[in-house]
Amino acid sequence: MKRIFYVIITLIAMNQWCHAQEQNKFRVGFDFGYAIPDGGGGILAALEGKYNIADNMNVGLRIESAVMAKNVAAVNDVAEIEASLSANTSYFGTFDYYFNSGSSSFAPFVGAGIGYSALANLTFDNQITDDEFEVDGKFGGLLRAGFELGIFRMAANYNIIGKSEIGEGIDAVEAKNSYFGISLGFFLGGGKW
Numbered sequence: 001m002k003r004i005f006y007v008i009i010t011l012i013a014m015n016q017w018c019h020a021q022e023q024n025k026f027r028v029g030f031d032f033g034y035a036i037p038d039g040g041g042g043i044l045a046a047l048e049g050k051y052n053i054a055d056n057m058n059v060g061l062r063i064e065s066a067v068m069a070k071n072v073a074a075v076n077d078v079a080e081i082e083a084s085l086s087a088n089t090s091y092f093g094t095f096d097y098y099f100n101s102g103s104s105s106f107a108p109f110v111g112a113g114i115g116y117s118a119l120a121n122l123t124f125d126n127q128i129t130d131d132e133f134e135v136d137g138k139f140g141g142l143l144r145a146g147f148e149l150g151i152f153r154m155a156a157n158y159n160i161i162g163k164s165e166i167g168e169g170i171d172a173v174e175a176k177n178s179y180f181g182i183s184l185g186f187f188l189g190g191g192k193w
Helices: 002-018
Strands: 026-037 041-054 057-069 071-074 080-082 086-098 106-118 138-149 152-161 164-166 173-175 179-189
Touching (some): 026 057, 041 086, 086 138
Antiparallel strands (some): 026 041, 026 179
């Protein structure tokens, strides 16, 4: 019980010391969450460095990896196949705008990003095929919204990545690469509101 009390006091002190942001400050965020692709699921982790261009705006570089299993549909819409787990890695330049008056540590935000996603090869293990297919990376975007409370952050984001067509003719399959993510995280640095 005593340890829990010390952890709570430490988190409150950290909250007062290093939450939110000030212009011309740098901060780093760590996010962990759940990835929801078309017909599957997985986990995601992200690291994002940000520079505060104003008290309520920042630009950054986000590196995110999402490990997920997803459904892959035949181009002729006859069959739906589940691919094995794969890890996509995205590199996005980001921008966030905060709706905070400065009177509290609660700060809702919206953001967007643009960048490149390195897509993992897909492996199928079923009656139709037992092959691994190489998938090319794609440029895409990111839309997100959420809130920060002290040093903690909760966000919902949608990674917009184009479809991949694998194979040829009757054996061709299509993989939807876009996915929705829900994450919890924290950040260090950036000043205070």
